[in-house]
Amino acid sequence: MSALASNDVVTEQSRVLPGEAAHEALVARAEVVAMTQATHDAALKPKDPGGLSHAERAALASRIARLNADAGLAAHYETLMHEAVASAEVECIADPAFKGSGRIGALIAYTDLASTAPKDVGPSDIEALKQAGVGDADIVRLAELNAFLAYQVRLIAGLKLLRGQG
Template structure:
């Protein structure tokens, strides 16, 4: 990929010979498929039920909500026609919910979109777009910090754990998990997953390649299969690569982001992985047990305190991660590549959490 094709390198003004550029090149798959996800979402024209002008207008607003002016200006500059006001209004209402309060989403929000004329495919793409720009904004924030921008070292209030819903049952009548846990949970969609029989042979092969065939969640996202493929490759490029930040700490970052966003399902998956890999289940359990409204970065080793504090701040909306936190991480010995891994692992769950929280809900087999 050349610099002209790498939007985030351009917006963060990353010099080609810098340590940050070298770290991103080391994580070439994540860099390439982050751009690939952008390309899928923001290519095409103004035909169809989710035209490009509407996608760009939404992305501009989401970037502004995250305080990323350069990203917002980029999207503004690509708009050539004004989107239809009625479509923009319904899309912005959904985007605002996903951006600021994803854990407050309910099935009625998707029903409202359908009543406003959105197809299932367009709803999935809309949700992906909001979640992707939330991810993209956090990457840009993190890269700018690493690149020496945002010179303020001022601290901010600690980011706290989110609350979880109190309904005892899911929409379909299954038992809803009452609290954050490391136990295994199920997940069911509010919007119908695409039946396997409706995929052609090539599409089925793509699903099978990534192990998505039997998953309602992934067959729902496969209503936009090209984007799902790029997203999956981005995920693999961030979490399944050698060197850099130990995998256990990438999973720790994913758990922190999930606690900030209130995603009980993602928190259970990645807390379980972090506990297994770190062999520190008690430390992970303390993090999982953090009560709503309480700071997450407490009662851990100095290294983990610094990791948790930064990941929580980057997960806030808008992000509050700052150069003082970055300096503390460097004092703990993190290299440039480890810092890039931390930023990318945290930011990816701005994407993942927003999909899990707003397209369906978790359930448990126990009360």
């Protein structure tokens, strides 16, 4: 593989352009870039979303991007959220000021802690998800979504620094 896909989210968000040294480095790791996009698609738009809908995933992703001060990435996920036809309640998730209640409140509480202070996540935080009715498989889906976002937002930030516009 030698070229980067034109719709690759990480390349687009980091604004790395052909001719730049960072672009050459990415082309040398084109396989990693393509696999990264595949994990984006699996975490955001899985064929079987289980109990975590595409709209909820996109809304949580937009929230995580905001918690990490990445407005461009937040806008990308807001677009996905609208494409998935989110309800008014689900759209609220994207706003870090919204804390919600019940199941949505539990998804948000885990997300806020895992995004910004993962070292502080303990057994009681997983128990709280179970108490709110989130099943074991959906807890794993939620953790993967958060974990993928942590990777993606750092990869983008690192690439911006690499090309000298951090």
